Amino acid sequence: MRYAETGYNLEIDLSRGNIERVETDPRDTELYLGGLGTNAKILWDRVPPEVEPFSPDNLLIFSAGLLCGTPATGCNRTIVTTISPQTQLMAFSMMGGFFAPELKYAGYDKIILRGKSPNLVYIWINNDKVEIRDASHLKGKGAVETAEIIQRELKEPKAQVAAIGLAGENRVYFASIEQGRSSASRGGIGAVMGDKGVKAIVVRGTKDINVARPMEYLELCNDVMKYIQFRNANPVPGVMPILAGLGSPQEMKVHDEKWHTENFMWGNSRVRRKDFWNEEIAQAWAETLDSMRRRLISCYNCPMTCGATIAPPGKPTYMMKCFSKLTYTMAAFADLEFGLGIAQSATEYGVDGFSAPQVMAFALELLENGILTDDDFPGMPADNEGRFYWLLDHIVRREGIGDVLANGTYWAAKHIGKGAEAYAHNNIKKIEQLPLKLSMLNPIYFLMYATGEKINITQIEGQFPQGPFVTMEEREAFVKDWFQVPDEKYKQIFLDWEPRGEKSMPFYPTVQMCCDIVDWQEKMHYIDDALGMCAGLSSFPLKPPYHIHNYPKFISAGAGIEMDEEKLTQAVKRYRTLVRANNIRRGMRRKDEKPPEDHWKKRFPELEKELLDTYYRFKGWNNEGIPTKESLEELGLDYVYQEFEKRGVYAEAGESPATETAADKEKGV
Amino acid sequence: MAENTKKKVKSIKVDVDKCNGCRACEVICSAFHAAPKYSSNNPARSRIRVIREPLRDIYVPVYAGEYAKAECMGRDKYVIDGKEYEECAFCRASCPSRDLFKEPDSGLPLKCDMCEGEEEPLCVKWCLVDALSYEEREEEGEEEPKPEEVEVGLESLVDKYGLDKVMDSINRLNQSKKG
Numbered sequence: 001m002r003y004a005e006t007g008y009n010l011e012i013d014l015s016r017g018n019i020e021r022v023e024t025d026p027r028d029t030e031l032y033l034g035g036l037g038t039n040a041k042i043l044w045d046r047v048p049p050e051v052e053p054f055s056p057d058n059l060l061i062f063s064a065g066l067l068c069g070t071p072a073t074g075c076n077r078t079i080v081t082t083i084s085p086q087t088q089l090m091a092f093s094m095m096g097g098f099f100a101p102e103l104k105y106a107g108y109d110k111i112i113l114r115g116k117s118p119n120l121v122y123i124w125i126n127n128d129k130v131e132i133r134d135a136s137h138l139k140g141k142g143a144v145e146t147a148e149i150i151q152r153e154l155k156e157p158k159a160q161v162a163a164i165g166l167a168g169e170n171r172v173y174f175a176s177i178e179q180g181r182s183s184a185s186r187g188g189i190g191a192v193m194g195d196k197g198v199k200a201i202v203v204r205g206t207k208d209i210n211v212a213r214p215m216e217y218l219e220l221c222n223d224v225m226k227y228i229q230f231r232n233a234n235p236v237p238g239v240m241p242i243l244a245g246l247g248s249p250q251e252m253k254v255h256d257e258k259w260h261t262e263n264f265m266w267g268n269s270r271v272r273r274k275d276f277w278n279e280e281i282a283q284a285w286a287e288t289l290d291s292m293r294r295r296l297i298s299c300y301n302c303p304m305t306c307g308a309t310i311a312p313p314g315k316p317t318y319m320m321k322c323f324s325k326l327t328y329t330m331a332a333f334a335d336l337e338f339g340l341g342i343a344q345s346a347t348e349y350g351v352d353g354f355s356a357p358q359v360m361a362f363a364l365e366l367l368e369n370g371i372l373t374d375d376d377f378p379g380m381p382a383d384n385e386g387r388f389y390w391l392l393d394h395i396v397r398r399e400g401i402g403d404v405l406a407n408g409t410y411w412a413a414k415h416i417g418k419g420a421e422a423y424a425h426n427n428i429k430k431i432e433q434l435p436l437k438l439s440m441l442n443p444i445y446f447l448m449y450a451t452g453e454k455i456n457i458t459q460i461e462g463q464f465p466q467g468p469f470v471t472m473e474e475r476e477a478f479v480k481d482w483f484q485v486p487d488e489k490y491k492q493i494f495l496d497w498e499p500r501g502e503k504s505m506p507f508y509p510t511v512q513m514c515c516d517i518v519d520w521q522e523k524m525h526y527i528d529d530a531l532g533m534c535a536g537l538s539s540f541p542l543k544p545p546y547h548i549h550n551y552p553k554f555i556s557a558g559a560g561i562e563m564d565e566e567k568l569t570q571a572v573k574r575y576r577t578l579v580r581a582n583n584i585r586r587g588m589r590r591k592d593e594k595p596p597e598d599h600w601k602k603r604f605p606e607l608e609k610e611l612l613d614t615y616y617r618f619k620g621w622n623n624e625g626i627p628t629k630e631s632l633e634e635l636g637l638d639y640v641y642q643e644f645e646k647r648g649v650y651a652e653a654g655e656s657p658a659t660e661t662a663a664d665k666e667k668g669v
Numbered sequence: 670m671a672e673n674t675k676k677k678v679k680s681i682k683v684d685v686d687k688c689n690g691c692r693a694c695e696v697i698c699s700a701f702h703a704a705p706k707y708s709s710n711n712p713a714r715s716r717i718r719v720i721r722e723p724l725r726d727i728y729v730p731v732y733a734g735e736y737a738k739a740e741c742m743g744r745d746k747y748v749i750d751g752k753e754y755e756e757c758a759f760c761r762a763s764c765p766s767r768d769l770f771k772e773p774d775s776g777l778p779l780k781c782d783m784c785e786g787e788e789e790p791l792c793v794k795w796c797l798v799d800a801l802s803y804e805e806r807e808e809e810g811e812e813e814p815k816p817e818e819v820e821v822g823l824e825s826l827v828d829k830y831g832l833d834k835v836m837d838s839i840n841r842l843n844q845s846k847k848g
Contacts, residue, residue, distance in 0.1 A: 069710070070710065071696050071697060071700050071707075071710055073693070098692075105711060105712070105713065144724070148724070157722070157755075180723075181723065205713075206711065206713035206773040207711060207713075207773070208703070208709035208710065208711040208714075209709060209710060209711065210708060210709045211707070211708065211709070214700075214703075214705060214706060214707035214708040215706075215707060217707065218700070218707045225795070225797065228797065229797065232797075294726045295689075295726055295728075296689060297689050297690050297691075297723060298689040298690060298691035298798075299691065300691060300692060301691055301692060301693045301696050302691050302693070303689070303691065303693065303796075303797035303798055305689050305798065309723055309724065309726060316724070317724045317725075317726070318724070319723060319724075
């Protein structure tokens with residue numbers, strides 16, 4: 001008997017219309033856990049680097065996490081993995097909502113799509129019955145609209161639907177997959193789904209999920225619930241409100257947006273408005289939110305209410321995801337009313353809430369600076385808000401300049417030329433980042449930005465405070481009940497960390513300390529992504545209910561795999577390395593591992609070099625960021641080493657022509 | 670004459686305005702009622718279900734009540750605060766008209782037992798947003814109907830059919846129950 005997982009994957013070949021239920025190897029669960037871990041293994045085994053994102057040989061994997069469907073609070077994530085059209089690397093965007101548990105109850109851990117359907121279809125999974133159904137009547141429909149139509153036509157209101165909108169159908173490089181109150185947005189995985197001709201995946205399941213040691217497991221769950229209640233009643237003092245509590249940033253609850261609006265950049269991630277927030281704006285925005293927000297809502301089996309249903313005047317109601325609340329508003333220099341309104345269209349079209357606004361702001365900046373001209377924007381309204389709606393429509397339809405912009409700022413700039421590259425300034429590994437520009441280099445963040453393969457800062461940061469506390473009293477109070485640390489040394493680092501003087505940034509924490517801190521923070525995210533846990537209750541907030549000390553117990557009692565901290569750490573290291581191996585094989589090298597040039601004003605090239613050198617060594621990677629023979633063998637990844645040898649990965653010193661040529665071919669440049 | 674007795678009434682107060690739609694109640698209910706306890710979970714087996722239509726702001730946690738052999742002759746539909754609830758939304762019956770409150774494999778009806786043996790129903794314990802709360806109160810109860818009420822009924826039958834016929838019927842009923 002398999003515990004926590006079902007032990008079966010659903011393999012669907014869209015070209016041939018073939019559907020198979022395939023038993024998985026329990027040894028893989030032990031080595032790679034599940035979710036992201038086993039996804040990385042499947043991608044390594046079956047998608048060689050020659051396979052382009054829009055090839056029928058690319059896979060699109062929807063995976064429930066190992067513990068999804070068990071009573072563990074907040075464990076509801078679907079990890080979607082494919083090769084990204086935007087980065088040409090492995091994408092592993094995640095979504096919360098209700099899809100992963102439903103998939104488990106239907107009897108599957110993963111859905112693995114390959115091939116391409118000649119016509120637009122949707123997939124209907126009803127326990128053991130799986131059908132590929134015609135979706136021609138859904139062509140061009142919004143993602144939310146699609147879910148509603150399908151639930152109606154199947155008479156299955158309880159079915160969970162993951163769907164793409166027009167952006168996915170038209171292979172927009174930052175198209176999302178929308179589901180419930182969540183979406184898997186980063187890396188353009190919606191475009192791959194559209195390329196495969198799949199409009200939606202619909203799941204309904206009524207089977208049991210078993211746990212290995214029931215009473216022990218329930219006890220662990222109860223402890224987590226108690227700790228959530230404790231943390232809700234006791235926010236962390238001394239940090240900004242959204243970092244004080246649990247949950248992914250409680251955006252839809254919060255009225256006070258002083259911090260975001262004055263510290264994040266507006267427009268094309270350039271303009272900081274230090275005195276933006278005042279009483280008048282605070283009142284107007286509060287009124288806007290209160291008038292449109294119908295209810296605070298949660299994902300499956302979670303009390304955190306991070307999302308909300310929003311009813312903008314004159315538009316259908318939709319479910320908002322945390323930070324999309326502000327990204328459109330700030331990119332367009334507009335107000336909250338505009339932001340909440342355009343996010344409705346963006347959700348139906350299915351686009352990433354970080355990339356889409358920046359791409360539009362980028363286009364307008366090119367127009368202002370004469371690199372694009374009015375001729376490129378025929379019929380575009382004169383007002384800023386109207387322009388954003390015009391641009392969004394043209395991008396998702398790939399009309400005119402929208403066809404170029406639909407590939408994201410990196411590829412659009414390359415295509416446009418004439419110096420446009422300088423305006424695509426906020427990317428890492430070709431993906432648009434959070435609009436943050438700061439003054440002094442933060443060595444911890446430098447490493448996270450440079451080496452994060454989720455290519456999003458929120459997906460690697462979290463456990464360690466973002467900056468030092470001013471007084472020793474505050475620091476002592478903070479470390480007093482900080483039992484989540486993997487080792488006591490982290491407390492000392494934090495106690496010694498000063499805002500100014502010898503023990504301050506960028507030279508303190510020391511390079512070695514930075515390696516430890518980054519490694520811990522990254523590790524927690526990777527565990528979450530294998531287990532299907534929401535980062536909001538684990539890797540993202542300070543002092544979370546799930547941590548390195550109780551996770552092994554959850555895995556042991558839940559999945560029946562004997563686990564301790566050491567074994568878990570080793571497993572995480574194994575599949576984290578496998579993610580990197582996939583990307584190394586696709587040409588990623590040290591030269592790609594850098595934050596945007598203008599992320600900090602004060603840079604320290606020598607220190608940065610030392611940070612990266614040391615961190616690479618610490619991780620068992622060589623100076624190009626390639627996992628070494630020794631570290632691969634230690635993790636039992638000998639097959640990766642053999643492949644690297646065969647492909648001459650160690651021989652070529654940092655050249656990666658594969659990435660560029662594959663992408664250029666794709667675009668017909 | 671039967672004495673008036675006290676009885677304990679257990680109730681779960683459902684505040685639909687506070688429900689966040691997370692279905693933790695379904696998770697823990699199905700886990701508690703698994704055999705062995707907590708060994709599995711499956712919302713389809715839960716004795717509480719959340720009827721939810723997020724885009725219409727409809728969230729109704731409903732508990733499994735009595736088993737009904739047949740559907741009602743008519744159905745009801747409520748509109749509250751301008752929101753139209755699905756047919757039979759507030760009904761607790763395990764009934765042929767819908768798939769709620771039946772074991773998914775056997776189709777046998779399910780009924781909420783208020784988590785016998787626990788200090789409060791676990792759905793309430795797991796509802797951290799306080800949409801569900803537990804109340805217990807004592808109520809004056811009557812074990813049997815008052816004899817006067819039986820007499821009122823018999824008198825109307827006597828009026829209609831005559832005393833003899835009623836006596837005959839009672840005797841016959843008496844025989845058949847004994848026999």
